[in-house]
Amino acid sequence: MLAPASEQELSEVIAEAHSRRTPIGIFGGGTRIEGRSPEWLTLSTARLSGVVAYEPGEMTLIVRPGTPVSEIEEMLARENQSLAFEPADLRGVLGGNGTPTIGGVVAANDSGPRRLRVGACRDHLLGVRFVDGRGRILKNGGRVMKNVTGLDLGKVMCGSFGTLGVLTEVVLKTLPAARATETLALPGLSVAQAVEVFSAALATPYDIAGAAWRDGTAYLRIEGLDRQVPYRSEKLRAMFRNREIDQIDAEGTRALWRSLRELDHFSGTAAPLWRLMVRPTDAGAITGRLAALGGAFSLDWGGGLIWYCGPGSGTQLRAALPSGHATLIRRGGAEGPAFTPPPPVVARLSDQLRRTFDPARILNPGLMDA
Missing domain, CATH: 3.30.465.10 (Uridine Diphospho-n-acetylenolpyruvylglucosamine Reductase; domain 3)
Structure with missing residues (x-):
C-alpha cells in the first residue's frame, strides 16, 4: 500500500x-x-x-x-x-x-x-x-x-x-446545528400508509428533517428553534389525530436517527444489502415485491430510499423497480454489477468523462460498471 x-x-x-x-x-x-x-x-x-x-x-x-x-x-x-x-x-x-x-x-x-x-x-x-x-x-x-x-x-x-x-x-x-428536536412515532403502519403520512407532513411548512419507516413504525423528525419545535409538533399531531402517536424527546431522537442512519437493524446480518433510490409513491408496490423475495427492508427520505437486506439477484432487484437505481452496498455472496447500468445517453457521457480524466482507466477500475 x-x-x-x-x-x-x-x-x-x-x-x-x-x-x-x-x-x-x-x-x-x-x-x-x-x-x-x-x-x-x-x-x-x-x-x-x-x-x-x-x-x-x-x-x-x-x-x-x-x-x-x-x-x-x-x-x-x-x-x-x-x-x-x-x-x-x-x-x-x-x-x-x-x-x-x-x-x-x-x-x-x-x-x-x-x-x-x-x-x-x-x-x-x-x-x-x-x-x-x-x-x-x-x-x-x-x-x-x-x-x-x-x-x-x-x-x-x-x-x-x-x-x-x-x-x-x-x-x-x-x-x-439544530437548537431543538423531537420525533413523532406512528406505529402500526404499512409502507403505503407511512408514505401517505410522509407526503402529508412534507407538504406542510413545518420543516420535517427526517421521514423514515422501520418495523411497522413511521418516524417524523422535527427540528428548529426552542419555541418552533413544540408548535410544529402540536400542529402535526393535530393533522394525524386519528392515528396513534408517540413523542420521542431530544435525547431519544438523536439516538433513534443515528440508529436509522447507520442501519443498526441490519447489523449482524450477512445477506446482500441493497440501496434502492425510487419514487416515494412507488415504495409500497416495490416493497411488496421485495417481501416476496424473503428479505427485510426499511425506508428513508419519505419513501424515496429503500434499504433491502436479503436474498435476490441484481436482475431481480432491478426488475422490481419501475424506475430508479439499485446499488449493492454489501455483496454477501451476490454476483453481478454493484451499480445499475446507466441508460445509453448517460453511459456515453460517463465514458467521455472517464476518457478526459482517466483515459487509461486505472482508478478503481470496474467499480462502477462491474
Missing part, C-alpha cells in the same frame, strides 16, 4: 501508474468499498489528513480527504455547527475496523436522513482539489458559494467513487 504524504507526491504516483497502465485501488478509511483485486496497487489517503481552514463565521470548512469524519464533527460541534447532510457510519453493516473519512463521504456522495430537507453532500460542496488519472493536479470551485462559477467539477467528483480522480482537498459549507 502506498500512502503519499502530499499532493505532489500523489501526483507523481498516479502519473507513474498512468504511464504503466497500473490499476489503483483508492483507499481512505476502508469503510465503503469492497472487493479490491489483489493485482491492484492500493493507494491510501490516510496521510493526506488535517483541516486546512475553518471559518465558523463564514460557515466554511476546508479539509484534506484522509481526515476522520468524527474529528470534523467534534470540531464543528464546539461551534454549534454541523455537516447538515449527516453522513452515515456503516461499519456496523459493512464490517472492518477502519475509520470513515471525509474523502470517502464526498467520493460516495454519502447523505443521511436530513437530505430531504437540506440536500445531499454534493449540495454542500463548494470546491475541490484532486489529482486525475493522468497525474494532473486540478482545482475547481471556491471558498464561498458566490465564487463557484463555471463547470462545477465538484458535482462530478461527488459520487464518482474515485473513478475520475483522487481528492486532495474539499471545501464544504457548514450549517448551524
Whole structure:
C-alpha cells in the first residue's frame, strides 16, 4: 500500500501508474468499498489528513480527504455547527475496523436522513482539489458559494467513487446545528400508509428533517428553534389525530436517527444489502415485491430510499423497480454489477468523462460498471 504524504507526491504516483497502465485501488478509511483485486496497487489517503481552514463565521470548512469524519464533527460541534447532510457510519453493516473519512463521504456522495430537507453532500460542496488519472493536479470551485462559477467539477467528483480522480482537498459549507428536536412515532403502519403520512407532513411548512419507516413504525423528525419545535409538533399531531402517536424527546431522537442512519437493524446480518433510490409513491408496490423475495427492508427520505437486506439477484432487484437505481452496498455472496447500468445517453457521457480524466482507466477500475 502506498500512502503519499502530499499532493505532489500523489501526483507523481498516479502519473507513474498512468504511464504503466497500473490499476489503483483508492483507499481512505476502508469503510465503503469492497472487493479490491489483489493485482491492484492500493493507494491510501490516510496521510493526506488535517483541516486546512475553518471559518465558523463564514460557515466554511476546508479539509484534506484522509481526515476522520468524527474529528470534523467534534470540531464543528464546539461551534454549534454541523455537516447538515449527516453522513452515515456503516461499519456496523459493512464490517472492518477502519475509520470513515471525509474523502470517502464526498467520493460516495454519502447523505443521511436530513437530505430531504437540506440536500445531499454534493449540495454542500463548494470546491475541490484532486489529482486525475493522468497525474494532473486540478482545482475547481471556491471558498464561498458566490465564487463557484463555471463547470462545477465538484458535482462530478461527488459520487464518482474515485473513478475520475483522487481528492486532495474539499471545501464544504457548514450549517448551524439544530437548537431543538423531537420525533413523532406512528406505529402500526404499512409502507403505503407511512408514505401517505410522509407526503402529508412534507407538504406542510413545518420543516420535517427526517421521514423514515422501520418495523411497522413511521418516524417524523422535527427540528428548529426552542419555541418552533413544540408548535410544529402540536400542529402535526393535530393533522394525524386519528392515528396513534408517540413523542420521542431530544435525547431519544438523536439516538433513534443515528440508529436509522447507520442501519443498526441490519447489523449482524450477512445477506446482500441493497440501496434502492425510487419514487416515494412507488415504495409500497416495490416493497411488496421485495417481501416476496424473503428479505427485510426499511425506508428513508419519505419513501424515496429503500434499504433491502436479503436474498435476490441484481436482475431481480432491478426488475422490481419501475424506475430508479439499485446499488449493492454489501455483496454477501451476490454476483453481478454493484451499480445499475446507466441508460445509453448517460453511459456515453460517463465514458467521455472517464476518457478526459482517466483515459487509461486505472482508478478503481470496474467499480462502477462491474
